[in-house]
Amino acid sequence: MERFxxxxxxxxxxxxxxxxxxxxxxxxxxxxxxxxxxxxxxxxVRPFIVEAFYIPSESMEPTLQVNDRVLAAKFVYYFTTPERGDIVVFRSVENPDEDLIKRVIGLPGDTVAIQGGTLFVNGQPRQEPYVARGVGGFATFGPVTVPEGHYFMMGDNRSNSQDSRVFGPVPEENLIGDAFLRFWPPGRIGLI
Incomplete structure (x- = not known):
């Protein structure tokens, strides 16, 4: 019998x-x-929300190293303003085609000075655990008052940073975004 x-x-x-x-x-x-x-x-996403940036210099060491890659939230400053200590990407005051990354030191109306290597904001010494130590730099600077609508930016590697001590306060319209995450190299991935 055949089976079907x-x-x-x-x-x-x-x-x-x-x-x-x-x-x-x-x-x-x-x-x-x-x-x-x-x-x-x-x-x-890239024009309005988040963008990747490359760290080309030693100006933010030890926080950021040469060749690190970071993400910056571009939308943040539509809703709020930078705070002291924020790491911000901005268009250079001297060359608008160049993006820089520095730390916000002074807000509009603040008085910024360096005396004996110590940073003073509004006459008060600031604790800066992120600053590269033992590297000299500006022992004396200022005082300068940050104009309205501007921010005073400095690199963490004070002796090797072209920052607001050189090119002056940064206009608010030059701000691009708040750097919040290091995504390269893999061994250094993390929030900044």
Whole structure:
């Protein structure tokens, strides 16, 4: 006696193709999703939300090293203003095509001075555990008053940083974003 296979419960080739099409579809759908993703990243995320920046110099050592890569939140300053101690990416005062990264030291209206290597803001000495120690730098500077709508920026490596002591306070419109995450190199990934 010959046995026949019951194929009534198995799907046909046409049914398999239909199921695949319904499940998610093919190259055209993938390309469309990819194109939309690129448009969102480069048309919305990078210009308005977050952007990666490369650290080219030693001016922020020991906090940031040469060749580190950081992310800066660009939207933050639409809703709030920088605070003392924030690490900020901004367009250079001297060369608008160049982006710099420094720490906010003085807010609008603050008086900033350095005496004997100690930073004073509004006449009060500031504790700065992030500053590179034992490297000299400006032993005396100022006092200067930060104009309204400007911020006084300094690198953590005070002896090797071209900052507001050289080019003056940074206008608020030059601020790009608040650096918040080091994502490269892998061994140094973390919040900053």
């Amino acid at each position: 296979k019951d194929t009534s419960s198995q799907p046909s080739r046409r049914e398999i193709r239909e199921a695949r099409r319904r499940k998610g579809g093919g190259a055209l759908e993938f390309l469309l999703i990819l194109a939309i993703s690129f448009a969102l990243v480069f048309g919305v």
